[in-house]
Amino acid sequence: MHIPYKTLNSYDVKVxxxxxxxxxxxLEILLKSKAAIVLVRNGSDSDAEFLTLxxxxxxxxxxxxxxxxxxxxIVSPAGHVESVRSCLMENDYFxxxxxxxxxxxxxxxxxxxxxxxxNREKIMMKSPWEIIERPAGSGSIFSxxxxxxxxxxxNEMGVHYTQICSVSNRPAIGHPLxxxxxxxxxxxxxxxxxxxxxxxxxxxLILSIDQLNKMCRDVTQLRFSAHxxxxxxxxxxxxxxxxxxxVAVNSHRLHADVMSALNSCSAVKLCVMxxxx
Numbered sequence: 001m002h003i004p005y006k007t008l009n010s011y012d013v014k015v016x017x018x019x020x021x022x023x024x025x026x027l028e029i030l031l032k033s034k035a036a037i038v039l040v041r042n043g044s045d046s047d048a049e050f051l052t053l054x055x056x057x058x059x060x061x062x063x064x065x066x067x068x069x070x071x072x073x074i075v076s077p078a079g080h081v082e083s084v085r086s087c088l089m090e091n092d093y094f095x096x097x098x099x100x101x102x103x104x105x106x107x108x109x110x111x112x113x114x115x116x117x118x119n120r121e122k123i124m125m126k127s128p129w130e131i132i133e134r135p136a137g138s139g140s141i142f143s144x145x146x147x148x149x150x151x152x153x154x155n156e157m158g159v160h161y162t163q164i165c166s167v168s169n170r171p172a173i174g175h176p177l178x179x180x181x182x183x184x185x186x187x188x189x190x191x192x193x194x195x196x197x198x199x200x201x202x203x204x205l206i207l208s209i210d211q212l213n214k215m216c217r218d219v220t221q222l223r224f225s226a227h228x229x230x231x232x233x234x235x236x237x238x239x240x241x242x243x244x245x246x247v248a249v250n251s252h253r254l255h256a257d258v259m260s261a262l263n264s265c266s267a268v269k270l271c272v273m274x275x276x277x
Contacts, residue, residue, distance in 0.1 A: 001181060001185075001271065001272065001273050001274065002274050002276050003019065003177070003273055003275055003276070004275075004276055005194075005275050005276065005277055007177065008172045008175055008177065019180075019181070021180075021184065022177055022180035022181045022184050023176055023177045023180055024180065025176075025179075025180035025183050025184050026175070026176025026177055026178065026179040026180025026183070027064065027176045027180070029160065029161060029176070029179045029180065029183060030064055030070065030174070030176055030179065031064070031068060033068065033070065033157065033159075034158060034161065035070045035159065035160070035161050035162070035163070035179050036070055036071040036072070036073070036157075036159045036161075036162040036163070037057075037070055037071070037072050037073070037162070037163045037165075037173060037174055038073045038075065038141060038145075038162060038163065038164040038165070039053075039072070039073070039074050039075070039165060039167065039173065040074075040075045040106075040138055040165065040167070040203075040258075041074070041075065041076045041077065041080060041084070041166075041167050042077075042138075042166060042201040043077040043079075043135075044201070045166075045167040047083065047087070049167060050084075050087070051087060051091075053167060053173065054087075054091070054094045055094070056173070057094065057173045057174055060173070060174055060175065061095060061174065062095065067095070069095065069096050069097040069100065070174060071100040071101075071102075071150075071153070071154060071157060072096050072102075073101075073102045073103075073104065073150060074101075074102070074103050074104070075104045075105075075141055075144060076103065076104070076105065076106065077105075077106055077135070078105050078106070078108075081103060081104075081105050084103050085103050088101065088103070102148065102150055104144050104148060106135050106136070106140065106144075107135070107136045107143055107144055108133035108134060108135055108136060109133060109134065109135075109136040109140075109253075109254050110124070110132065110133055111123070111124045111131075111132040111133065111134055111229065111231055111251045111253055112124065112251060112254070113233075113250060113251050113252075114228075114249070114250055114251055114252060121252070124231055124233040124251055125233055125234050125235065126233065126234070127234060127241075128234065128236075128241050132231055132233060136254065136255065137255040137256040137257055137258075138166070138201065138203060138257055138258035138259075139222050139223070139224075139256025139257050139258050139259075139260050140256055141164060141258060142212075142215045142216045142221075142222060142258075143216075143219075143222075145212070145216050146216040146217065151212065151216045151217075154209065154212070155209065155213070159209055160183070160208065161179050161182060161183065161206055161207070161208055161209070162209070162212050163178065163179070163204070163205070163206045164204075164205045164207065165192075165203060165204040165205065166201055166202050166203050166204070172192070172204075178192060178206055178273065179206060181271060181273055182206045182208075182271045185271040186269070187208070187270055187271035188207065188208040188210060188211040188265050188269040188270075189205060189206070189207055189208070189211055189261050189265040189269065189270050189271070190205065190206035190270075190271040191203075191204070191206075191262070191271070191272055191273065192204040192205075192206075192273045192275060193272065193273065193274045193275065194275040194276075195277075203259065205258060205259075205261060206271075211261060211264075214264060215260070221260060221261075221263070221264045222256050222260050223260040224254050224255065224256050225254075225256075225257070226252040226253070226254055226255075227252065227253045227254075227255055228249040228251075228252065229250075229251050229253050230246050230248065230249045230250055230251070231250060231251050232244065232245055232246065233246075233250075233251075
């Protein structure tokens with residue numbers, strides 16, 4: 001499906017265009033409170049970009065009849081969680097229902113050493129009392145939704161579709177056309193693509209509640225990759241902690257991609273939405 005970018009600037013069903021039926025379907029989903037949104041910050045987006053994005057989303061929700069307040073989850077790097085909460089409070093939560101807003105800290109995983117001995121990988125230590133950790137990747141959102149019982153809340157609220165998107169991919173957050181396109185296609189996964197999506201951390205997906213439940217409740221659905229890295233660390237030698245300065249890669253960083261959702265989705269249940277200029 002090819003969607004002109006200018007179409008995303010309009011959500012008036014009275015304006016006739018080829019996607020009118022999808023737009024109407026999406027508005028119905030929003031008005032019946034069957035949509036939720038997960039916005040993932042990756043640490044490279046600025047606070048100004050984040051603020052602009054939330055203001056645009058707020059204006060979109062105001063334009064929708066009867067003003068809708070979908071469940072809204074924000075995932076942020078550890079150092080940005082408090083600033084996100086402050087931004088929400090200072091802007092009256094952008095008109096969202098405070099009872100349906102969650103701010104989560106991104107999940108980190110330990111860095112593990114590369115060992116020539118089979119099954120001897122070890123967690124690397126930054127100090128005798130601190131392990132080396134790095135973000136687990138966008139795919140960790142599924143674990144966060146499950147462990148914080150947000151998945152249960154979404155099911156109880158009757159949510160049918162959840163948009164999961166990054167800040168940096170010009171996302172059309174909460175746009176009814178996207179929800180409507182996925183629903184009209186009877187898809188379990190909708191993916192929005194555009195030529196501007198060049199970075200690995202750029203993504204914009206819409207998952208049915210069945211697909212979201214599957215990804216959150218079955219850990220085997222998530223695919224991890226191991227990235228080679230070089231890390232200074234400490235280790236215990238003869239009862240003494242020493243600092244090791246590596247001269248080559250010495251560790252693996254485990255990374256999960258939210259695109260793992262595509263692996264368990266059949267082609268007939270996939271809706272690809274390409275945004276064209």
